[in-house]
Every structure is written in structure tokens, then in C-alpha cells.
Amino acid sequence: MPFAGRGSCSPDPEPPLRSYAAGRVARVGDAAHAMTPHLGQGACQALEDAVVLADRADASDGLHEYDLLRRPRTQYVARRSRLVGRVAQWSSRGAVALRDGLVRAAPADAFQKSLKPLVDWSPPACEDRRPEWPCEGRGPE
Numbered sequence: 001m002p003f004a005g006r007g008s009c010s011p012d013p014e015p016p017l018r019s020y021a022a023g024r025v026a027r028v029g030d031a032a033h034a035m036t037p038h039l040g041q042g043a044c045q046a047l048e049d050a051v052v053l054a055d056r057a058d059a060s061d062g063l064h065e066y067d068l069l070r071r072p073r074t075q076y077v078a079r080r081s082r083l084v085g086r087v088a089q090w091s092s093r094g095a096v097a098l099r100d101g102l103v104r105a106a107p108a109d110a111f112q113k114s115l116k117p118l119v120d121w122s123p124p125a126c127e128d129r130r131p132e133w134p135c136e137g138r139g140p141e
């Protein structure tokens, strides 16, 4: 159970995994990096995992590559989600006033800019993926 103790929104999940791959098994999605819901990124990250895993699965060390490509990003997103959750759940009057004041005072585009690292993601480069396939059009029949 990834969020033991205080319900699925608890900001105290179990420690991050040291690897998403073991032998011929790879973990994806919540099984690899269950995260709090505060950024709405759980399914997004699961989809990215699937894209990268599908891309690397055929390579000789593909699962290891998948792990190296996905673990840093997903664990960053999970940490950030947890942080947002902590701040969102502040309850002391002073802390809430400070948080709300900062949010109101922030420039209009600050929120969008802060999301850039989350939404700016591209699948592995076409050339890296299938050097023998052309990047435009279809692959070999």
C-alpha cells in the first residue's frame, strides 16, 4: 500500500523505489511511483512510462534504460506533488494567510511557468529510437 496510514491523499508515501526494473519485470504507473493527487499527474506519468517502455522494451538493456529514463522524472513529479499537497493542507491561520497572499501576488503567468517542467515532455527522440527507421512516414513493412 503506497500511502499507508492516513488515506490516499496523505503526503507521507513510502520511500521512492531504487529501481523500476528487476530482471525481466518493469514497473509502470502507480506500481512504480504512486503519488499524491495534488498535481493530477499520476495517470500522465503512467502514460509517459508506457511510451518509454514500449520504445525500449526490445533493446538488449531496455528495461534498465527505461528505469534510468523514467525514475528521475517521476520521482521529481512525486516529490513536487507531495510538496504542493503539504502547502495546500496548511491549516494554521498565519500560514494560510501567507500562502494565499503569495498566490494572489504572484504574476499571472507564474503558475503556468511553474508547470513547464511537468508538461514539457517529449517521447524519446525518433533517431535514438529506431536508427534504421526514417523519422518521417512509416517504418519498414
Ligand SMILES: Cc1cc2nc3c(=O)[nH]c(=O)nc-3n(C[C@H](O)[C@H](O)[C@H](O)COP(=O)(O)OP(=O)(O)OC[C@H]3O[C@@H](n4cnc5c(N)ncnc54)[C@H](O)[C@@H]3O)c2cc1C
Residues within 6 Å of the ligand: 028, 029, 030, 031, 037, 039, 040, 041, 042, 043, 044, 045, 046
Ligand atoms: C480520485 C482520483 C483522481 C485522479 N485524477 C488524476 C488526474 O487528474 N490526472 C492524472 O494524471 N492522474 C489522476 N489520478 C491518478 C491516476 O488515476 C493513477 O495514477 C493512474 O490510474 C495509475 O494508472 P496505473 O495503470 O498505474 O494503475 P491503475 O489505474 O490503478 O490500474 C491498475 C489496474 O490493475 C488491476 N489489477 C490490480 N491487481 C490486479 C491483479 N492481481 N490482477 C489483474 N489486475 C489487477 C486493477 O484492477 C486496475 O485496473 C487520479 C486518481 C484518483 C484516485
